[in-house]
Amino acid sequence: MMHLKDLQLAKSADRLLNHGPTTLVTFEHGGVRNVMAASWAMPLDFDPPKVLLVLDGSTFSRPLLEGSGSFVLNLPSRMQAELTLAVGSCSGREVDKFARFGIGEARAKVVQAPIVPDCLAYLECRVIQEPHIQQRYDLFIAEVVAAYADERAFSGGRWHFPNEELRTIHYSGGGTFYPTGAPFCLS
Template sequence: MNHLKDVPLAKAYLLLNHGPSTIVTCEHDGVANVMAAAWVMPLDFDPPKLLLVLDRNTWSRHLVEGSGTFVIQLPSRQQAELTLAVGSCNGGETDKFERYGIATSRARHVEAPVVDGCVAYLECRVVEEPHNQQSYDLFIAEVVAAYADERAFSNGRWHFPNDDLRTIHYQAGGAFFATGEAFQVARD
């Protein structure tokens, strides 16, 4: 976690704009969970907000509704196996942190663990929207802190120095692809 650098909150959306798979951590009353989530997207700039689809049948949903907070993490390619594992079992039935030997630290501004070794983190507080949450499993959250591994994200841009630090995208059935090469197009 020594390569982490704060990302200005107004630029936090840049961490998610390329549509990576994410890991969500949450905690309520001393009970924590970790899960994978593919449906996370930026929503607003100032204050920064994001959307998270959190199925009502997940253990994480229970914890997020209790605490009102969660952390979105962007795993790297070397964490694809972990991402699949935490997305494939129920945290209400097993302690995933213990089962998979997940190293964690504490979030900076919300009460939750963070998975060590991810390339970016967005700490979030839920914006209560009961209709959206109950009808669509859709959570709106304000990003209260954002930080990223400066080896892979700096000056508002992703730049992957090696394949291990690339973010990942989940397709289905255990199939992922890694974020590709960045390129720029000049505007007229």
């Protein structure tokens, strides 16, 4: 059972991505949806919160993003590593990944996109149009318009990972993931 809590955007949204986890990015446009794994997403600004996403022009997801102007960064847990590898290893051109991998029908709260159920956190994003940057560098700047997290793993503006299953993951290639380690605080 998910224990999702909406976050104050300016105070917490950037902290969801600060530790560099692998994300599942979801898109939808014109009745077509897709999910892909991405490690190249990062926070950019605080108020309003903004993120960066690198998305190559040749991907199946690129026209969905350009058509809708929105996407969701879903932060999978260690329990979802197999799913993350699977959706990152095939193209939405060839298969409906939601159907193939049994991903539920959950919806984002603000933007028009699906979400991957049971992730640890979600950042719903609207693209800020910068055509030159998007075309030349495949880089999208987006404002976070909603953010929510599983309060078992993120509360009080901090990750606290109560057990091995409720940790975000980092992908290093070749099917190898690392769970986020134990936190320590100096202040």
